Amino acid sequence: xxxxxxxxxxxxxxxxxxxxxxxxxxxxxxxxxxxxxxxxxxxxxxxxxxxxxxxxxxxxxxxxxxxxxxxxxxxxxxxxxxxxxxxxxxxxxxxxxxxxxxxxxxxxxxxxxxxxxxxxxxxxxxxxxxxxxxxxxxxxxxxxxxxxxxxxxxxxxxxxxxxxxxxxxxxxxxxxxxxxxxxxxxxxxxxxxxxxxxx
Numbered sequence: 082x083x084x085x086x087x088x089x090x091x092x093x094x095x096x097x098x099x100x101x102x103x104x105x106x107x108x109x110x111x112x113x114x115x116x117x118x119x120x121x122x123x124x125x126x127x128x129x130x131x132x133x134x135x136x137x138x139x140x141x142x143x144x145x146x147x148x149x150x151x152x153x154x155x156x157x158x159x160x161x162x163x164x165x166x167x168x169x170x171x172x173x174x175x176x177x178x179x180x181x182x183x184x185x186x187x188x189x190x191x192x193x194x195x196x197x198x199x200x201x202x203x204x205x206x207x208x209x210x211x212x213x214x215x216x217x218x219x220x221x222x223x224x225x226x227x228x229x230x231x232x233x234x235x236x237x238x239x240x241x242x243x244x245x246x247x248x249x250x251x252x253x254x255x256x257x258x259x260x261x262x263x264x265x266x267x268x269x270x271x272x273x274x275x276x277x278x279x280x
Contacts (some may be wrong), residue, residue, distance in 0.1 A: 101145075103154055105150065107143075107152070108143065111127060111155075113215065114153060123213070124214045128210055128213075132164050139156065139159050147278060149273060150280055156210070156223075158212065158267075161208075161227070162209055165205040172198070174233055175230075175238060177195065178235075179230040179231060179235070181196070181236070183229055186226035189222060191204065192204050192227075217274050221270050221271035225267035228264035229261065229263070229264045233257075234252050241255040
């Protein structure tokens with residue numbers, strides 16, 4: 082058994098204030114240094130951060146950050162890209178189901194028609210590249226439009242499943258709602274970036 086005094090000395094969970102500070106510091110350092118460097122190799126490494134470091138490492142940095150912050154926006158973009166990378170068939174199906182109902186969002190997202198899985202992977206990479214080497218607000222808006230199209234497609238997919246697979250339809254409906262919320266959060270982050278208030 083540990084002596085109670087020794088137990089008190091063991092490191093515990095990271096202090097929430099320190100965790101938030103680490104999230105903001107790392108997000109700002111990564112984004113601003115990449116933008117200052119203007120090096121395509123650096124941008125490429127950052128786009129593929131999840132493949133090299135793992136989603137859990139990125140989650141540890143930014144998953145708890147609020148959506149109206151730079152680390153929160155980055156977390157949402159990386160998760161979206163990872164979903165496209167891991168399940169391109171589902172994402173393509175949902176995009177195809179939703180795109181005809183959202184022509185404005187289709188134009189903003191900028192995916193060729195009809196989209197193939199590779200087109201959506203390229204969009205996800207282009208959005209993240211835009212964060213580090215382009216107009217960050219535009220990158221966030223493209224991702225938001227992409228999420229809105231996917232949310233619409235997921236809603237249609239849920240309707241089609243309702244009779245044969247009610248549980249799957251419920252999960253898909255919840256996924257559509259989550260995508261819609263993510264789109265709103267990314268749009269808000271873009272507005273904050275333009276106002277120089279995305280901290």
